[in-house]
Amino acid sequence: MNTTPESHCKKTALITGAASGIGYQLARIFADNDYNLVLVDKIGIKLTEISSKFEQEFGISVKTIIKDLSIATSPDEIFLELQQANIKIHVLVNNAGFGTYGLFNETDLNTELEMLQVNLVCLTHLTKLFLKDMVKQGEGKILNVASAAAFQPGPLMAVYFATKAYVLSFSEAIANELEGTGVTVTVLCPGSTVSAFHEKTGMADSKLLKGKKMMDAETVAEIGYRALMRGKTIVIPGLLNKILAKSVRFTPRKLVTKIVRNMQEDK
Template sequence: MNIKNKGQCQQTALITGAASGIGYQLACIFAVNNYNLVLVDRMEQKLLEIADNFQKEFSIFVKTIVKDLSIPTSPEEIFTELQQEAIKIDVLVNNAGFGIYGLFNETNLTTELEMIQVNLVCLTNLTKLFLKDMVKQGNGKVLNVSSAAAFQPGPFMAVYFATKAYILSFSQALASELEGSGVTVTVLCPGPTESAFHEKTGAAGTKQVKGNKMMGAAEVAKIGYSALMEGKTVIIPGLKNKILAEIVRFTPRNLVTKIVKNMQEIK
């Protein structure tokens, strides 16, 4: 489903998980800054509403792609569709992701394998597909959305924390490889953020979330966008989250895991 107009000569940003939360807020910022958009999500009606609103308010080109990114063929299908329509991607935002709360021996394996596919495999695949052209052209930006969870193990959300650690490591390595190429990679590592994420994962009642003030998705997106434009590699929104990320580097791993386990328990 496409919405086309005169703005097609501008730069284009592709955003996964664009229908809500940080992804939606990032899409708003890119739209305000006159980027054309390719918005990817499973929620078709929501995507169409967003595209229609952006079209009316900002007069930009918007293409919506309805995909379930847990399906392994999705990244290649997205890339092929854009190639066929000669839509060049200047900024890739790998934002889509989800989590699940509970003891690993009790959680659903199918859901966790889908999480690995979305959070980790799809992100890697899309980056591989679009990065080659960016490097060839000597220009481009990639924003990978990780989490403050990336800096330590996460009992009760073991697979989710591990996928976010992968995104952090992967992004830092790519940023180093690409120095001097004209292409930058930025990884955004927000702490708990106001969104439907915690309810969906089942973690809304944990000590870390319940009753604590969280940063809004719009503020996180703004910080992430600024870091991306400045070519920073790692950005951790919020002073508390930055301090915690530094502290765990100098704290015994077993103690860090115990602390996180305590914070992850249901109140």
């Protein structure tokens, strides 16, 4: 970890789920914009590689924290470790998350409970911990990564869609509460993005994805970063994703749910 005096003058961004995908690309953008980094993921080897690479390439300080965010004590442990290291967080990026695919009565309960912990509880917990200091200091930014899935129910990914709806609602609400404090909250709602997410969930062959061109993680991260810096509350990358998100408001919920079910199916 770089400990030169110059490194301590820079602002610091904490990014969860930083080892790959949108999280990695966000980390790279922050590094390129002269932020020190705190990178959190459960994939330790990958974090070590990224840390070494970014410190050499960008001349920044990178602290890595290897944590499984599905464990309830992880947020408190992260916060305490940073307090003990006297590291002040200026930007919190709650990016970590995962999904499962299948009929709810057939999917694994333990996996879904872990998903709730990572996608929803951990995000809320970390926001609560770091927000208090941001408000005291009169500055700070929070980026919560939701999904275009947040705007409608999602048969075959019922719990995942519901967690992202929570992230959207929660982010909008506290963004309103924080007006005038110097702290802003942005929620990033990307559509399908090129990553290992779809293979891990088992939905790579669904009609939603098969043969479709997806936005790359670097583009999504860049759009999210720019919106965060402007203090924008909701950002939906891609014109089609914006249209779909807005059209849901004018379509009967039962029909929306049927359409999503049809898109999610792999037949």
